[in-house]
Amino acid sequence: MKVLTENQCEKFAEVGYLIIDFKFAKLLLDEIVTHVSYLYRKQPCSEFGAPRRVQDAWKSVNAVREVAVSSAVLSALKQLFGREPLPFQTLNFPVGTRQRSHSDTIHFNSIPRGFMAGVWVALEDIDRANGPLQYYPGSHKLPEYSMQDFNLKTGYSNYHKYEECIDRLIRDNGLVAEFGLLKRGEAIIWHPNLLHGGAEQLDPRRTRHSQVTHYFFSDCEYVTPMEGSREQPAYREPLWIPKTSEELRSLSTTSVTKKVRQLVRRIF
Numbered sequence: 001m002k003v004l005t006e007n008q009c010e011k012f013a014e015v016g017y018l019i020i021d022f023k024f025a026k027l028l029l030d031e032i033v034t035h036v037s038y039l040y041r042k043q044p045c046s047e048f049g050a051p052r053r054v055q056d057a058w059k060s061v062n063a064v065r066e067v068a069v070s071s072a073v074l075s076a077l078k079q080l081f082g083r084e085p086l087p088f089q090t091l092n093f094p095v096g097t098r099q100r101s102h103s104d105t106i107h108f109n110s111i112p113r114g115f116m117a118g119v120w121v122a123l124e125d126i127d128r129a130n131g132p133l134q135y136y137p138g139s140h141k142l143p144e145y146s147m148q149d150f151n152l153k154t155g156y157s158n159y160h161k162y163e164e165c166i167d168r169l170i171r172d173n174g175l176v177a178e179f180g181l182l183k184r185g186e187a188i189i190w191h192p193n194l195l196h197g198g199a200e201q202l203d204p205r206r207t208r209h210s211q212v213t214h215y216f217f218s219d220c221e222y223v224t225p226m227e228g229s230r231e232q233p234a235y236r237e238p239l240w241i242p243k244t245s246e247e248l249r250s251l252s253t254t255s256v257t258k259k260v261r262q263l264v265r266r267i268f
């Protein structure tokens, strides 16, 4: 099934992102907001006093998984990348992230490179005041920068230095930010090398409910570039989000079996 027009595919190649309405049921979006709100309560708060995010809520909230594995989203990704999309992580946000600009290729990449995408869904209307996503059209055409390219040591402790280098890159290239002013239900698909982050939330009383799913694609090896180098990649073994209820059931059985085995080992 082809869900994207040729124009949409060309636009994605040109600017590195695509805004699209996958026509998610409003009830499904509401269900996510309601059920994930219980998970936010267990999360540590940011310096701004709000919980930052919940990772992999799909494990307990089926509506989160349904959006991540929606057949329309998977078809669009297959059209754009030419391989089978494999969702491996969800993040849900109750407020704007103020995340500094970065390319996802520092966190996730593939061998061969570039088979990764983010799909960010607005669970409520987004405007300039509630901390929209911020991105730099065309920045995906810049080289993929690694820690080594910026003369940085690998590892998360140096990530803030990477962010400073990216800010400099943006200034030096005269890149101009655009903001994802999406209506509830709309989604933005981004290229793995598109520079993006979270804009300042001008009104701190507002919420900014949203969900991003990260995808790899079939027939690749998967790496965490921040932790490795081109010569010595840090391979990762993603936990794929089950696309069907059968896959979900078999995953639950496997994890129950694992837990029982651990328990038995502890007792005997």
Ligand SMILES: O=C(O)CCC(=O)C(=O)O
Pocket: 091, 093, 096, 097, 098, 099, 104, 118, 132, 133, 134, 196, 197, 198, 199, 210, 212
């Ligand atoms: O939602 C945001 O504000 C930023 C999300 C983001 O940068 C990411 O998921 O890579």
